[in-house]
Amino acid sequence: MRQIILDTETTGIDPREGHRLIEIGAVEMISRRLTGRTYHQFINPEREIETEAVAIHGITDARVADEPRFAEIADEFWAFIEGAELVIHNAPFDVGFMDHEFQRLNAERQGTHLGPVAEHFRILDTLKLARDKHPRQRNSLDALCKRYEIDNGHRVLHGALLDVEILADVYLAMTGGQTTLSLDASAGSAGGNSQESGMAISHLSLAPGQICVLRPTEAEWEAHGAKLARIREEAGDCVWDTLYPRGVSS
Known part of the structure; x- marks a missing residue:
C-alpha cells in the first residue's frame, strides 16, 4: 500500500x-x-x-x-x-x-x-x-x-x-510497525558479530515483497550449538540441529 x-x-x-x-x-x-x-x-x-x-x-x-x-x-x-x-x-x-x-x-x-x-x-x-x-x-x-x-x-x-x-x-x-530492523548486540551471549548483523539489516533497502536472509556468523553457530546441547541434556532429545544442520539453508 x-x-x-x-x-x-x-x-x-x-x-x-x-x-x-x-x-x-x-x-x-x-x-x-x-x-x-x-x-x-x-x-x-x-x-x-x-x-x-x-x-x-x-x-x-x-x-x-x-x-x-x-x-x-x-x-x-x-x-x-x-x-x-x-x-x-x-x-x-x-x-x-x-x-x-x-x-x-x-x-x-x-x-x-x-x-x-x-x-x-x-x-x-x-x-x-x-x-x-x-x-x-x-x-x-x-x-x-x-x-x-x-x-x-x-x-x-x-x-x-x-x-x-x-x-x-x-x-x-x-500501528505496531517500525521503519528499520536492528539487533541488540548485548542480547546475545555469543558476542562476535551480532552488532554487525544488526547494522547490516538496518541499512538494507528492500523492495516490497523482498526477504532478507542473513547467514549466521561462526560465533552465532557456536552459541546455537551450545543452546541445543543444553536442551538435549535437559529434555533428553532435540531435533533442531537434525532438521537444519549447520551449513544447510532452511
Missing part, C-alpha cells in the same frame, strides 16, 4: 477568512517502509502571515516572498500524492486548506478540476487514531512522541517536512 505522510503550514487558522498555505511537506511510504521520496515546497500566499502563526512555525513574509504561488506548484504536488492514502495529523485542518487552494485554482484556471481531496483520496487521521487508542489523554504530536519514546528534541518550531518525518515514526509506532 502506498501512503503519503503529509503536513502543511499556513498563514492562519481558518481558510474561510482568506488564510492560505505557505508550506507543504510530504514523505512516501510503501508497505510501511519509507522510500526516501519526499515533497517539500514553500509557497507565496499572496497575503500577510499572522503574527500568531509565525510564532508557531517561524515562517515570515520575507521567507516566502519569492516562492512560487500555489497555482504554480499544484500539478506537481497533485502528481506526488496521486493514488496514495494520505496520513495526516488533524486531517480536517490540512484538508480544509488544500480544498480551499484547489477551489481557488479551479476558478482561476479553465479546465482544471483538482479536489476535493476526500473525493480522490483515502484519508487516515492520526489524531483520531490516537484519540481512539488513548482516550482522555493528550494526543498532540509532541505528546505522542513522548508516549512512544520518539526523539523530537530537534523540533523547536513546527515545520511541514520535519513534522511529517516525526509523524511517520509516530504512525508506525501507533
Whole structure:
C-alpha cells in the first residue's frame, strides 16, 4: 500500500477568512517502509502571515516572498500524492486548506478540476487514531512522541517536512510497525558479530515483497550449538540441529 505522510503550514487558522498555505511537506511510504521520496515546497500566499502563526512555525513574509504561488506548484504536488492514502495529523485542518487552494485554482484556471481531496483520496487521521487508542489523554504530536519514546528534541518550531518525518515514526509506532530492523548486540551471549548483523539489516533497502536472509556468523553457530546441547541434556532429545544442520539453508 502506498501512503503519503503529509503536513502543511499556513498563514492562519481558518481558510474561510482568506488564510492560505505557505508550506507543504510530504514523505512516501510503501508497505510501511519509507522510500526516501519526499515533497517539500514553500509557497507565496499572496497575503500577510499572522503574527500568531509565525510564532508557531517561524515562517515570515520575507521567507516566502519569492516562492512560487500555489497555482504554480499544484500539478506537481497533485502528481506526488496521486493514488496514495494520505496520513495526516488533524486531517480536517490540512484538508480544509488544500480544498480551499484547489477551489481557488479551479476558478482561476479553465479546465482544471483538482479536489476535493476526500473525493480522490483515502484519508487516515492520526489524531483520531490516537484519540481512539488513548482516550482522555493528550494526543498532540509532541505528546505522542513522548508516549512512544520518539526523539523530537530537534523540533523547536513546527515545520511541514520535519513534522511529517516525526509523524511517520509516530504512525508506525501507533500501528505496531517500525521503519528499520536492528539487533541488540548485548542480547546475545555469543558476542562476535551480532552488532554487525544488526547494522547490516538496518541499512538494507528492500523492495516490497523482498526477504532478507542473513547467514549466521561462526560465533552465532557456536552459541546455537551450545543452546541445543543444553536442551538435549535437559529434555533428553532435540531435533533442531537434525532438521537444519549447520551449513544447510532452511
